[in-house]
Amino acid sequence: MSVGAARHVCNTYYTTTLNPIVQHHVDSYNDFVERRIPVFLKASNPINLVLGDDRAIRIYLGGKDGKALGYRPPIDSLDAALMPNTCRVENKTYYLDCIGDMEVEYQIGPDVETAKFEKVLLARMPLMLRSKFCHLSALTPPEAYDQGEDYNELGGYFVVDGGERVLLTQERLGNNIYYSSRRKVVSASADEEQEGGTTEGRGEEYEYIAGLRSVSEDGTRGPYSHFLVIPPAKREVSLAEIELLKGTQKEIKDYGLTRIRGMPVITLPGFSIPVPILSVFHLLGLTTDKDLYDVILAGIPAADRSVYDDLFLQFVLGHKPEKSDMETLKVATKTRSEEEVFFNLQAMLLPHVEADASDDTGTLFRRKAYCLGYLFRICMDVALGIKNPSDRDHFRFKRFDVSGDLCFQEFKRIYKAVAKDMKLMMDTRIHYEERVYAGKGITTLLQRENLGYYWRPYTFNNEFSKSFKSTWGGKNGISQILNRFSTLGTVSILRRSNLQMDPSVKALGARRLHGSSFGLTCPSDVPDGRDVGMKKHLSLLAIVSTQTPSADLKKIVAAHPGFRRVSDVHPSVWNPSWTRVVINGDIYGLLEDKTSVVYTKLIEYRRSHPGFISVAWNRTDNELVLSSDAGRPSRPVYRPGITADEVLSKKTWTDMNALFDYVDADEADTIRLSMTPLSKTLPSEIHGVFMLSPLSAVIPFADHNPSPRVAFSCAQSRAGASWYHSNFNKRFDTITLILNSPKRPICETWLYPHILGRGGCLPYGDNVIVAISTYGGYNQEDSVILNADAMKRGMFGTTYFHSYNITEEMINETAKTHTEFANPVTKGLKLKADKDYSKLDENGFIRMGSDVDENTVLVGIISGTNDVSEVPKRGQRGRVDGMQFYDMAVGFGKEKTVLRGVKIRIAEMRTPILGDKFSSRAGQKGTVGMILPESDMPFTAKGLRPDLILNPHAIPSRMTTGQMLESMSARIGVTLGTMIDATPFSVQNQAGEYRELLTKLGLEPNGSEIMYNGMTGEQMQMEIFIGPTYYLRSKLMVEDKINYRDTGAKTLLTHQPLEGRSAGGGLRIGEMERDALIAHGVSGFIEESFMLRSDESEAQYQPATGLLDTTGEGPVENLRMPYAMNLFVKELEA
Known part of the structure; x- marks a missing residue:
C-alpha cells in the first residue's frame, strides 16, 4: 500500500501543480x-x-x-x-x-x-x-x-x-548563521628555514574564527560580514619583529601587535581595520568584567564555566589599549568621530537584530551584545576543544x-x-x-x-x-544559455545548482556527498572531473523557500506566559534550563518552561499557513531555532499517523499538503524520521525515488546500477537526440537535433510521463532489440554493431537543424548608411568567386526548399558597391526548412533607423555512420564499429534479428545489472502488451519475479536464446542474451567532427596554418603524433605535415659560425626549415 500511495503522491504533484519542475x-x-x-x-x-x-x-x-x-x-x-x-x-x-x-x-x-x-x-x-x-x-x-x-x-x-x-x-553560505572554524598560521620562524628543508610540525599555529554574514529582513542593510579571530596563544617575539609590525600595513593585515599579544579582534562593517572585540562590548554597555563574562557564557551552567576561565582571564588582562575604547574604534572609521562609531554599532553591526517599535538604543545594544557574546562563545569552544569547528558543508549552513x-x-x-x-x-x-x-x-x-x-x-x-x-x-557562470538539445537537458539546467567556489580549489569536503543533503539534492546526478560536487541537482519534491515575515513567529513565542525577551534578562540571572529562542539568527528571547507547548503551536501554525518555516528544537544545546528566510531547500515528509487510504483520497496537491510537513536540513537533524513510509508514531519518508533528480529518476532500475553508471547515464541523457520541443518547427535555435521517430520506452518509471512531457510525449530514444555477443569482434572496446535495414526503416534517423541570423548592419550612423538585402546578380556587382547565387529570389533571399551546401549564398547583401553576401559555415549541407523576417530599430526618435533581419533554418537528414555514439539508459555507451545488412545479422529460431549487438565484456566491466533487468522485463512487456514499472526502490527480488514470469510465458527464464549465424546459417555455440532495450543516440556525431585541409590561410606571425575547424584550420601534430608516425615509417608524410603543408621556409646561415646570416657578407649556405624555427632562432640571437 505504501508504494501505491507514493505513486499517487507522484502523479498528484506533477498533474495538479503549476510549474512543478x-x-x-x-x-x-x-x-x-x-x-x-x-x-x-x-x-x-x-x-x-x-x-x-x-x-x-x-x-x-x-x-x-x-x-x-x-x-x-x-x-x-x-x-x-x-x-x-x-x-x-x-x-x-x-x-x-x-x-x-x-x-x-x-x-x-x-x-x-x-x-x-x-x-x-x-x-x-x-x-x-x-x-x-x-x-x-x-x-x-x-x-x-x-x-x-x-x-x-x-x-x-x-x-x-x-x-x-x-x-x-x-x-x-547562508546569511545570519553563526559558524566557527580554525586555520593554520605559519609563524615567522617557518620562513627562516633553509631551502630544501621541511617546515612540517614547526612554526605552525592555529587561529580560531567565528563569523556570520548579517542582513536585515527587508534586505536593505547588508549582507555585512562579521569576522571574529582569536589569534594564536601569546608567544615571545623579537624586538626586530615588533619594530617591523609597528606602524606598517602588515600591522593592519595581520592584526599587528594585537595578534602578537593573542587578543581577539573582529572585522565589522564601517571599520577599516579589525578592532578589539572587548572594546566593542564595552561600547555596547558591558562595562564590567562580570557582565561581560555572564553575557559570553549565557546559558552555560556554573559547573561548566571553569574551563573558560583561563582563556577569558587572558583576554581581560591583556586588553590594555593605549587609548580608550572609543578612541580605538574612532581610528578605524572614515571620519574618526564618535557619531560614526555609534552609527556603525546601531545600523551596521548585526543588522538582522532589528529594533522593535518599543526598543530604545540601549535595548537594541543589549540584544546585539547577547548575539555578539554567542559568536564569541562558539569561537572559544573551538579554541578550547570543547566543540569541533562548524561543518559548513552541512546544508543547515547553506542557502x-x-x-x-x-x-x-x-x-x-x-x-x-x-x-x-x-x-x-x-x-x-x-x-x-x-x-x-x-x-x-x-x-x-x-x-x-x-x-x-x-x-x-x-x-x-x-x-x-x-x-x-x-x-x-x-x-x-550564473547566467547561462538554456540547453535546448534535449528535454532532459532543459529540465536538468532548470533544476541545477552551482556552488560558489573556484572549481580548481582542492576542497574535498565541499565536493563530497553530505548526509544532510538527503532528499534535497540528488546523490547521483553530478558531473565528474573538476566540477564534481560543485554542481548539484534538486531532488524531485525539493523546493526552495521564499521569505516569510518573522512577525507572526515572534507573536506566537511572545504570547507564551513563560517567555522573556532577552533584552529584559540580566546575564547574571540567566538560568541554563531556559530555552534560547533564535529567530533568523536573532536571539529573540528565552522560554522558562513548557517549550514543548510553544513548539507544538509553531508546528500547527506552519501547517495552517502558507510559506515554509523551519522549527528546529535542538534539545542538546537547548535552543529553539526558527527560520523563515529565503533560500532554504526543503522537502515533504509524511506526518505521523497518516494512512495510505488518506493519501489515496486526496485528489489535488493542495489537499495533499495537509498530510505533509516540509523539513529542511536544520529541522531534519532535530527530529526522528522513519525510513519506513506511513509510520504511526514518527514523521516518515515518502519513497526512495524522491531523493533523486528528474534525470536519475527516469533511469529504469537505477538502484541496480553502480553510482558512476547512474551519473554517466544522466550525462548521456542530456546529450541524447530527442523531441526537445513539440513546436520545434516554429523555432530558430542555432544548432539543435530532432530524433525523427522516437519511441516511448517499454520499461519506464513513475516519473517518465511527467518529466518527458504530459504522458511522455517527448521521448528521447528508441526501443531496439539488443543481443549481447561478440559476433566478429567489430564491437570490441565499447563499440556496437548496427542493423543497416533497421536504420532504413527509420531507426535512429535524425534531423540536424542549423539556423542563421542575418541582419543589415549600420555602416555610418551619422550618414545613416547601412548594408542592404538585395540580389547582387541583378545589381550587376562583382560576385564572390566559387559561390552559387542561382537560388536567390529577386529580393536576394534563398528560396524555401532549396538544397544548400557550403558554397550556396543564403542572403544577398550589398555594402555600397561591394558584395558581402552571407554563405553557410564550412561543411554545411541540407535544405532550407524555414525562414522568418523581422525588423529592428537602431537609435531613437528622428535618429531611428529601421533595419531588416532574416532567420534561415537549414535541415539535414542524418543516419548513423561509423563512429557515431550511442548509449543505453544504464550508461552503456559505445560507438558504431560496424553496420551489417540484416541478412548478415544473427537470428533466432523464430526469425528475430537484433537491431544492435553489444559486446559481452561491457556487462561485467560496468556491472549494469539494471540493463539486464530492463531487457528481461521488456520481453515480458512485449509478450503481454503492457508497460513495465521500472521505478527504483519499488520492488524486491525483481530478477526472481521476472524469471518466474518468463517461464510461465514459455520463454527461457534467463532471457537467453539459441541463435544462428546470419552469414553461415550455422547454430552459434552459445546462448545469447537478447531482448528489447531503450537506446539513445548522442549529439556527438562524426559529421560534426570531421576536419581536413590541404592548403589555406596561415597566421601572420608564424606562417603556420590557422587553428580550429570553423576557421579552415589544420589538425595539430605534436611530439607524440610525430613519434607514432616515425614508428610507422611514414617519413614522407611527416615532412609534408611539418613543411610542405605548413610553414616551409628557406634561410641562409654561415657554416663557420652556425648562425643565421642577416648581413649578406661572407660565405653562406641555404637551409630548409620551418618558418617557426627560423623565427625562434632569430629571437634567441636577438
Missing part, C-alpha cells in the same frame, strides 16, 4: 516582484538631495509606502500582447514594466510643497516565463502551442535579445539563491546607480541654472515631460541585459 524559480521571481521590490522601495525612500541653502528635494518612488506600484507585461507597437516566441524570433527582450507613482517634496525653508506624478515608468526588466505576469500564465496548453510555445512549456527562464537565458541556482534572489541583488545594484545619477543630474542642472531654480524655482525642476531624463528606467533593462550576457554581479 520550475516552481522554485517561479515562486522566487513572483516574490521578488510582488513583495521585495515594494519593501525595498519603501526602505530606500526618499531619494534625498540637500542643496545647502535650506532647501532640499525628496523623491518617493512607489509612493511613501512603496506600495503605489503596478506591473505591465510586454506589449508591441499596436498595444497587443508581445508573446515570448515573437521575442525569440525578432531578437527582442521579453520584459516587465514596473509602473508606479512618484511623489516629490520640495523643502524650501520651513515650507514644503509637493508634486505627484502618477503611473510613471520606474523600471523595465526581463520577465520570467510562466511567472504571474507572463502572458502564458493565462493560456491553456493548446493556446500556448498556437503562440509558438511547447505544449508542455516549463517556464522558469528569460528571453533576452532573442536568446533563452536561465539563472543558475547559486549555493552559498540557495534562485532567480528571484539573483534578480533582487541586481535590482538593488542598478537602483542605487540610477538614484545616484538622478541626484547628480538634478544637482548639476540647479547649479548651472541658478537663476531659473532659485528659491521656489526648484518646484519646476521635475515635470512629467522630463522625468525620463532624470530617472532613467531603461537603464534597468540595459544593465539586466548586460548581466545576462556576461557576468552577474561580477561572477561568471
Whole structure:
C-alpha cells in the first residue's frame, strides 16, 4: 500500500501543480516582484538631495509606502500582447514594466510643497516565463502551442535579445548563521628555514574564527560580514619583529601587535581595520568584567564555566589599549568621530537584530551584545576543544539563491546607480541654472515631460541585459544559455545548482556527498572531473523557500506566559534550563518552561499557513531555532499517523499538503524520521525515488546500477537526440537535433510521463532489440554493431537543424548608411568567386526548399558597391526548412533607423555512420564499429534479428545489472502488451519475479536464446542474451567532427596554418603524433605535415659560425626549415 500511495503522491504533484519542475524559480521571481521590490522601495525612500541653502528635494518612488506600484507585461507597437516566441524570433527582450507613482517634496525653508506624478515608468526588466505576469500564465496548453510555445512549456527562464537565458541556482553560505572554524598560521620562524628543508610540525599555529554574514529582513542593510579571530596563544617575539609590525600595513593585515599579544579582534562593517572585540562590548554597555563574562557564557551552567576561565582571564588582562575604547574604534572609521562609531554599532553591526517599535538604543545594544557574546562563545569552544569547528558543508549552513534572489541583488545594484545619477543630474542642472531654480524655482525642476531624463528606467533593462550576457554581479557562470538539445537537458539546467567556489580549489569536503543533503539534492546526478560536487541537482519534491515575515513567529513565542525577551534578562540571572529562542539568527528571547507547548503551536501554525518555516528544537544545546528566510531547500515528509487510504483520497496537491510537513536540513537533524513510509508514531519518508533528480529518476532500475553508471547515464541523457520541443518547427535555435521517430520506452518509471512531457510525449530514444555477443569482434572496446535495414526503416534517423541570423548592419550612423538585402546578380556587382547565387529570389533571399551546401549564398547583401553576401559555415549541407523576417530599430526618435533581419533554418537528414555514439539508459555507451545488412545479422529460431549487438565484456566491466533487468522485463512487456514499472526502490527480488514470469510465458527464464549465424546459417555455440532495450543516440556525431585541409590561410606571425575547424584550420601534430608516425615509417608524410603543408621556409646561415646570416657578407649556405624555427632562432640571437 505504501508504494501505491507514493505513486499517487507522484502523479498528484506533477498533474495538479503549476510549474512543478520550475516552481522554485517561479515562486522566487513572483516574490521578488510582488513583495521585495515594494519593501525595498519603501526602505530606500526618499531619494534625498540637500542643496545647502535650506532647501532640499525628496523623491518617493512607489509612493511613501512603496506600495503605489503596478506591473505591465510586454506589449508591441499596436498595444497587443508581445508573446515570448515573437521575442525569440525578432531578437527582442521579453520584459516587465514596473509602473508606479512618484511623489516629490520640495523643502524650501520651513515650507514644503509637493508634486505627484502618477503611473510613471520606474523600471523595465526581463520577465520570467510562466511567472504571474507572463502572458502564458493565462493560456491553456493548446493556446500556448498556437503562440509558438511547447505544449508542455516549463517556464522558469528569460528571453533576452532573442536568446533563452536561465539563472543558475547559486549555493552559498547562508546569511545570519553563526559558524566557527580554525586555520593554520605559519609563524615567522617557518620562513627562516633553509631551502630544501621541511617546515612540517614547526612554526605552525592555529587561529580560531567565528563569523556570520548579517542582513536585515527587508534586505536593505547588508549582507555585512562579521569576522571574529582569536589569534594564536601569546608567544615571545623579537624586538626586530615588533619594530617591523609597528606602524606598517602588515600591522593592519595581520592584526599587528594585537595578534602578537593573542587578543581577539573582529572585522565589522564601517571599520577599516579589525578592532578589539572587548572594546566593542564595552561600547555596547558591558562595562564590567562580570557582565561581560555572564553575557559570553549565557546559558552555560556554573559547573561548566571553569574551563573558560583561563582563556577569558587572558583576554581581560591583556586588553590594555593605549587609548580608550572609543578612541580605538574612532581610528578605524572614515571620519574618526564618535557619531560614526555609534552609527556603525546601531545600523551596521548585526543588522538582522532589528529594533522593535518599543526598543530604545540601549535595548537594541543589549540584544546585539547577547548575539555578539554567542559568536564569541562558539569561537572559544573551538579554541578550547570543547566543540569541533562548524561543518559548513552541512546544508543547515547553506542557502540557495534562485532567480528571484539573483534578480533582487541586481535590482538593488542598478537602483542605487540610477538614484545616484538622478541626484547628480538634478544637482548639476540647479547649479548651472541658478537663476531659473532659485528659491521656489526648484518646484519646476521635475515635470512629467522630463522625468525620463532624470530617472532613467531603461537603464534597468540595459544593465539586466548586460548581466545576462556576461557576468552577474561580477561572477561568471550564473547566467547561462538554456540547453535546448534535449528535454532532459532543459529540465536538468532548470533544476541545477552551482556552488560558489573556484572549481580548481582542492576542497574535498565541499565536493563530497553530505548526509544532510538527503532528499534535497540528488546523490547521483553530478558531473565528474573538476566540477564534481560543485554542481548539484534538486531532488524531485525539493523546493526552495521564499521569505516569510518573522512577525507572526515572534507573536506566537511572545504570547507564551513563560517567555522573556532577552533584552529584559540580566546575564547574571540567566538560568541554563531556559530555552534560547533564535529567530533568523536573532536571539529573540528565552522560554522558562513548557517549550514543548510553544513548539507544538509553531508546528500547527506552519501547517495552517502558507510559506515554509523551519522549527528546529535542538534539545542538546537547548535552543529553539526558527527560520523563515529565503533560500532554504526543503522537502515533504509524511506526518505521523497518516494512512495510505488518506493519501489515496486526496485528489489535488493542495489537499495533499495537509498530510505533509516540509523539513529542511536544520529541522531534519532535530527530529526522528522513519525510513519506513506511513509510520504511526514518527514523521516518515515518502519513497526512495524522491531523493533523486528528474534525470536519475527516469533511469529504469537505477538502484541496480553502480553510482558512476547512474551519473554517466544522466550525462548521456542530456546529450541524447530527442523531441526537445513539440513546436520545434516554429523555432530558430542555432544548432539543435530532432530524433525523427522516437519511441516511448517499454520499461519506464513513475516519473517518465511527467518529466518527458504530459504522458511522455517527448521521448528521447528508441526501443531496439539488443543481443549481447561478440559476433566478429567489430564491437570490441565499447563499440556496437548496427542493423543497416533497421536504420532504413527509420531507426535512429535524425534531423540536424542549423539556423542563421542575418541582419543589415549600420555602416555610418551619422550618414545613416547601412548594408542592404538585395540580389547582387541583378545589381550587376562583382560576385564572390566559387559561390552559387542561382537560388536567390529577386529580393536576394534563398528560396524555401532549396538544397544548400557550403558554397550556396543564403542572403544577398550589398555594402555600397561591394558584395558581402552571407554563405553557410564550412561543411554545411541540407535544405532550407524555414525562414522568418523581422525588423529592428537602431537609435531613437528622428535618429531611428529601421533595419531588416532574416532567420534561415537549414535541415539535414542524418543516419548513423561509423563512429557515431550511442548509449543505453544504464550508461552503456559505445560507438558504431560496424553496420551489417540484416541478412548478415544473427537470428533466432523464430526469425528475430537484433537491431544492435553489444559486446559481452561491457556487462561485467560496468556491472549494469539494471540493463539486464530492463531487457528481461521488456520481453515480458512485449509478450503481454503492457508497460513495465521500472521505478527504483519499488520492488524486491525483481530478477526472481521476472524469471518466474518468463517461464510461465514459455520463454527461457534467463532471457537467453539459441541463435544462428546470419552469414553461415550455422547454430552459434552459445546462448545469447537478447531482448528489447531503450537506446539513445548522442549529439556527438562524426559529421560534426570531421576536419581536413590541404592548403589555406596561415597566421601572420608564424606562417603556420590557422587553428580550429570553423576557421579552415589544420589538425595539430605534436611530439607524440610525430613519434607514432616515425614508428610507422611514414617519413614522407611527416615532412609534408611539418613543411610542405605548413610553414616551409628557406634561410641562409654561415657554416663557420652556425648562425643565421642577416648581413649578406661572407660565405653562406641555404637551409630548409620551418618558418617557426627560423623565427625562434632569430629571437634567441636577438
